[in-house]
Amino acid sequence: MHHAGLAITRSLGRWGVPVYNVDADAHAPSFSSRYSKGKFVWDLEGTRAEESVARLLDIGRQLGRPAILIPTTDSMAILAAENAEALRERFLFQDNSARLVRSLYWKKEMHFLARGAGVPTPELFLPQCRQDVLDYLDGAPPFPVMLKANDDRSLRQRGLATKVIVKSPAELLDWYDRLEDPGSPNLMFQEYIPGGADSIWMFNGYFDAQSECRFGVTGQKLRQSPIYTGPTSLGIVTPNPTVDRLTRHFMKAIGYKGILDIGYRYDARDGQYKVLDANPRIGATFRLFAGVKGMDVARALYLDRTGQPVPDDTAQPGRKWMVEDKDLNASLGYFRDGWLSPWDWLRSYSGVQETSFVAADDPLPLLAMLRSDMAELLRRFKVYFSRTAEPEPSAWLRNRRAKD
Numbered sequence: 116m117h118h119a120g121l122a123i124t125r126s127l128g129r130w131g132v133p134v135y136n137v138d139a140d141a142h143a144p145s146f147s148s149r150y151s152k153g154k155f156v157w158d159l160e161g162t163r164a165e166e167s168v169a170r171l172l173d174i175g176r177q178l179g180r181p182a183i184l185i186p187t188t189d190s191m192a193i194l195a196a197e198n199a200e201a202l203r204e205r206f207l208f209q210d211n212s213a214r215l216v217r218s219l220y221w222k223k224e225m226h227f228l229a230r231g232a233g234v235p236t237p238e239l240f241l242p243q244c245r246q247d248v249l250d251y252l253d254g255a256p257p258f259p260v261m262l263k264a265n266d267d268r269s270l271r272q273r274g275l276a277t278k279v280i281v282k283s284p285a286e287l288l289d290w291y292d293r294l295e296d297p298g299s300p301n302l303m304f305q306e307y308i309p310g311g312a313d314s315i316w317m318f319n320g321y322f323d324a325q326s327e328c329r330f331g332v333t334g335q336k337l338r339q340s341p342i343y344t345g346p347t348s349l350g351i352v353t354p355n356p357t358v359d360r361l362t363r364h365f366m367k368a369i370g371y372k373g374i375l376d377i378g379y380r381y382d383a384r385d386g387q388y389k390v391l392d393a394n395p396r397i398g399a400t401f402r403l404f405a406g407v408k409g410m411d412v413a414r415a416l417y418l419d420r421t422g423q424p425v426p427d428d429t430a431q432p433g434r435k436w437m438v439e440d441k442d443l444n445a446s447l448g449y450f451r452d453g454w455l456s457p458w459d460w461l462r463s464y465s466g467v468q469e470t471s472f473v474a475a476d477d478p479l480p481l482l483a484m485l486r487s488d489m490a491e492l493l494r495r496f497k498v499y500f501s502r503t504a505e506p507e508p509s510a511w512l513r514n515r516r517a518k519d
Contacts, residue, residue, distance in 0.1 A: 117487065118438055118471035119187040119399040120145040121480050126402065126413050128152075129476075135178065137171070142487065144472060144480035160190045168198045175205025183420055184208040185374075185397055185413065189220050190268055192396040207420045209373025210324070211395060219371070219395040223265045223303060232368035234361055235387040237261075237306035237380075244300070248291050251304065252284045261305040262290050269301065270294060278344045280307065308380045308389060311454075312337050316355055316379040316388065317347070318362045319404040321415035321425070326367045330415045332404035332430040333358045337463060340441040342449055348442035349463060350403045352434040358388055365390070374412045376401065402469055403436035435467040440488050 121144045124134045128150025136145045139158035146154040155174050159167045175182055184206040186192040195208055196216040202208070218224035229236045240256075242248045259282045264270050267277035275294055281287040287304070295302050308314070312335065320331030333355040340348040358379055366375060376398025379388045397412060405411045406428030418425045449455035472484045 117144050117484070119397065119401070121148060122399075122402045122471065123185055123187070123397065123413050124148045124150050125474065125477060126411055127417060130414065130417075132417060135174070135182070137174065140487075142483055144483040144487070147479040147483045149477050149479070159194070160188065164194055164198065167194060168201055171202060172205055178205075182206055183417060185416065187397060187399070189394065189396065192216055192394075193220060196395075209395075209416065209420075211372055215369065215371065216395045219393045221265050222263055222305075222392070225390075225393050228369055229365060229390050229393075232365050234365045235382075235389045237308055237382075237389050237391070239306070240304040241265075242291070242300065242302065242304065244297065245291070245295075248288060252287070256304075257307075258282050258284075258287075259307045260287060261307050262287065262294075263303050263305055264294070265301050265303055269296070269299075280343060305391075308382045308384075310381060310383060314381040314383070315339075316358050316381065317350070317398075317400065318358055318375070318377050318379070319398060319401050319412055320362065320366075320375050321412045321419070322366050322372050322375060323419055323425075324372055326370050326372055328363050328366070329419065329425040330406065330410050330412065330428060331359060331362070332406065334400075334403055337435075338442055338445045338449065340438070340445040340448075342445050342452070345445075346441075347400045347403070347438075348445040349437045349467075350400055350435065351466070352404060352430050352432055354430060354432055355388075361388060361390070365393075371395070374398075374401075374416055399438075400436070402471075403434065405431070405434070405469070407431055431468075433466050434469075435464075436469050436471075437464070437467055438471040439473060440484060 120136055120138065124136060124145045125148060128134050128148070133152040134150060135153040135155065136143065136151050137155045137157055137159060138145065139156065139161060141156045145151055157170050182205065184195060184202065186195050193216055195202060196211060196213040218228055223239070223241060226236050226239050240251055242251060259280050262279045262281050264277045270277045279290050281290055291302060315336040317334050317336065318331060320328045323329050332352060334350050334352045336347045336350055338349040339345040362377055374397045376394040376396065377390065378392045379390050381388050401412050408426065408428045410426065410428035415425050446455060446460055472481045
């Protein structure tokens, strides 16, 4: 997400740290920030790994001194971990094995890592073929069910959903047929945990070389974009000692080092917080969790990797942060579904201390965001008006509709 790179640029740049940005989009908002010392246009994710590593090393040589590499996507976190030996020639970055990074990124492996550490997770089913799905449905599982991609990169590249709440057997099979690649099974069915926004919890933290948490804050997602399943568009800092303790225990148990962005859901049925996703990288929401003295995970990483002490800092309960365009889009969805009234919408912005694009000391990225949104809106109009037919529903769904 573009606002993650911009947030890093502003956070470290305001400290006087030279920040250089690499992005495939020549109009990325971070490129226009007054705090960006240089920009490099390169598609790190759409290019072969060896070419991207070579390009990063070339950038490092141009900088002329060691630099800290901060991946903002899962693909880049994996690329850095898998090519750590080569990249260490020019860069400092969080030092985890490629196996651990992949295991946290892959939803299935993360599930078993958490279970092994004694951290609760939702129940999981891993179909290997369509017959497995039919057998699963014959067992009359409770609905709704979360359908997720174990590795969502291939679905994102195809412009497909990576996470869907399905409410019936017919809908589950239909989504499975649309999304699964039979030659490379990648989908999983996860127990759906009921609850509203107050059940969704996050932890952002930085773990040192001994896997001790040097800075960590908990919070909640008030709104998500896409609604119900997506990243935070409006969040609030709320202390949660249980989520904090679970996360510190989990990371210590697996020997994790560096920035972590992890999500939980509180299950009122059994009173447990269950981990849903663990991102072994900086999260796009990280500025929500800024401490009273201004500490955040990007600054903690910078200080620790450059051999400086990480000063103690405390959370700011009630602090809110938002992504302006994403939250507007999310709010329309919540309005539509009856979960948000105009008055509640206005009240929800009370306490917002920081936004992703609007900043008095750095105005140009807002214009870049507006340009990007207009381009996306035009693209969607083009797709809508050029679409000739809806995707064919599955045979089961056609039969069910015929019976109905």
